[in-house]
Amino acid sequence: MTLPVQHTAADDVSSEIAQTCLLTRTRQISRVLTAIYDEELRPFGIVSPQFTLLVLIIELGPISRSDLGRKNHHDRSTLTRNLQPLISQGWVSEGLPGEDGRSRPLSLTEQGKTLLRSAASAWSSAQTKARTLLGEVGANALMGIAGELPRRTS
Template identity: 40%
Template sequence: MTGGTDLPCTCLRLRQAARQVTRLYDRRLEPAGLRITQFPVLALLRADGPAPLGQLAERLVTDRTTLTRNLRPMEQAGLIETRADPEDRRRRLLVITEQGRAVLRRAAPLWRAAQDELATLLGPELRGRLTGDLDEVIARID
């Protein structure tokens, strides 16, 4: 089903490519105990500070249910925690913990290695086209 004439479904092809790329990043991040679905969560919380679930889901272009499911193991591992918003105690914020920061520091060079490996596999021309095309797909379908 992966051949060009078997099933000309754009969604299927995107999902197949995403799974292959995900496997590459997951292999590289494994020594830090992270998956590629977790790395950007920690990176965004570190860069942007505490965030409500909805805002984080929007930044990651995912739905709240999927994000909540992905956050559970991170919370159980002590990488993130939920706190009351000091400005509105009814609102909950996701916060990266010190342990999460430490894991992110260990994971950053592994993530960079995954980036470099993918860049090498794709080559500069394909990588540039792919990145631009995917950005356009995201913008047009939003």
Template identity: 35%
Template sequence: MYDDALRPVNLRTTQFSVLSYLIQNGDMRVRDLSEGLLLEETTLTRNLRPLEQHGWVTLRAGTDRREKYVSVTRAGRAVITKAAPLWESVQERLRQRVSATTWDAAFRSLPEIAAGASPV
């Protein structure tokens, strides 16, 4: 549902999450971004590639050449501005399809599920 809704702005759900996280938290190392999103660095790198190609993020080397920093560009902020209402409309449709109890329980459970999925 989310990918279908975001298609008009040429974004996938995972890319929307990456951009949104960066906008909320500012520029950061790719390693820190992968930890924050609970994604492996290789998976994140695959998701960053098209964002960089569209000009929505920039990557730059840190003081240590192995470190890379990622930041959202003005164009990246603009695409999120267009995408956010599309994402929110899907959220609202889902909220209407499930009970409030189920919705609330799902969101209360997410941190525990995410912790269980992260490497030990």
């Protein structure tokens, strides 16, 4: 005996969400791109979120953790989890507390700068793979969207 499958309004909603959710799709894209970069960066003992932090710190630094988190849309715990190995490996240093007595500016050490230069070819390879996967139109659209994101203030 086969029972009839009941189709409910909830099924319609979940089906629509599954097929059209921008969050779901962008997270899928993010995971695929992250895997591409992680694979290329693995020989250097670093993962893509950490590599991104190295780049931001050298470009914006010295920079406080809170400013770095705002710039890259990181929450405090995610930022700390990704920064800690960089500090432990000696690639990032924290300076003396600033005027507020709390913030300690982050900067790249010479080892961190060397790592960044060494891993640049891996980044370039990952970048080529990612652009190929997305196509030029998709890659350019993604960069355009990223450039229009609102600044995080907290």
